[in-house]
Amino acid sequence: MKSALLAAVGVSALLLSAPALAQGVKIGILNDQSGVYADYGGKWSVEAAKMAIEDFGGEVLGQKIELVTADHQNKPDLAVSIARRWYDVENVDMITELTTSSVALAIHELSKEKKKIDIVVGAATSRLTGDACQPYGFHWAYDTHALGVGTGGALTKAGGDTWFFLTADYAFGYALEKDTSDIVHANGGKVVGSVRVPLNSSDFSSFLLQAQSSKAKIVGLANAGLDTTNSIKQAAEFGIVSGGQKLAGLLMTLAEVNGLGLQAAQGLVLTEGFYWDLNDTTRAFGERYLKRTGRMPSMIHAGTYSSTLSYLKAVKAAGTKDTEAVAKKLKELPVDDAFAKGKVLENGRMVHDMYLFEVKKPSESKKPWDYYKLLATVPGDQAFFSAKDSGCPATK
Secondary structure, eight states: OHHHHHHHHHHHHHHHHHHHHHSOEEEEEEEOSSSTTTTTSHHHHHHHHHHHHHHHTSEETTEEEEEEEEEOTTOHHHHHHHHHHHHHTSOOOEEEEOOSHHHHHHHHHHHHHHTOEEEEOSOOOGGGGTTTOOTTEEEOSOOHHHHIIIIIHHHHHTTOOEEEEEEESSHHHHHHHHHHHHHHHHTTOEEEEEEEEOTTOSOOHHHHHHHHHHTOSEEEEEOOHHHHHHHHHHHHHTTTTTTTOEEEESSOOHHHHHHHOHHHHTTOEEEESOOTTSSHHHHHHHHHHHHHHSSOOOHHHHHHHHHHHHHHHHHHHHTSOOHHHHHHHHHHSOEESSSOEEEEOTTSBEEOOEEEEEEOOGGGOOSTTOOEEEEEEEOHHHHSOOTTTSOOGGGO
8 A cells, every 4th residue: 555655656746747857948038019119129039039049959958949929018917917827837937038128127026936037138227137136137138227328428428418308108218317317417418307208109299399498409219119210200390400409319229220211310329239230240140130031130139039049058058947057057158149249247237348329321321221330339347337336236
């Protein structure tokens, strides 16, 4: 009787552990696939993650790598519901991309609770590796501090010493305005005002009129995606630039410049962590991505490739997909891929060079997607907070 009971317990244990061994490694792409940020990340980030999985060989530790995706519609409650199901029911091991700062902060907290890894690419707030840092959370392509240092610092030093902000009315916008304002003040500039704009607005007229009447030299667009392109188009109708003010797209990527076209976007100064025409490595990656999607990648798409590849390298190096072991390897291994060469700090911030660009005039562009002139390279240790200075409680 005792032997039979022990045998039954042994078989039950095997049955319980077998699915865990057989299920493989599962990665989730959770982002906006239908709204204001669909072009910014969306299905294009999914393709980048697929490229990383294929480049890695399709399996790790002898197990198949599976990719799942979902549209969070920029709703934190929906995102948490999807992620909770992924973690609890579908055995997803890591979630990445996570466009929209309010979503990323919510998933960051859930991942801490569930002891699962998330690698944020599309969201901007520097709080992710600051006061909201957690042991299993990482931030990859850029953040609001890096954007402020690049675009805010450059324009203020060049004489744009008065600023007015059009700010997206949620966590991302607040963080971007604050971090850029800090850089403006540090360089002797002054913020003369700001206005908060609801996400996915179609009419920017009242906000632009406030910016115009402020007489600020720089109108800082602390928004992203379609909100940025729409505000730039409507600013032209009000004659803001022709009237002597300059627009600063504080978060613009190649996708938004392409959406605007060079005629409308020419002269804009912006900061990105990647450009397809930087060097031979980025050009080779860009051409592969172009053949696959019909478009060149932005820093969000290339960053998602990098976050996915880096996670898989960490799993391989750890010899397990155990969260603690993989998180440790992510912080130990250098990053060296088509997106960037960098390192991951103790607070989860991936540090790499950022680039200050000016959008070319149509006459300067020699081929499709030839959009940027490189103005300056911002070294990673200048672009990003150190772990000690980030505000992360674990690194103070």
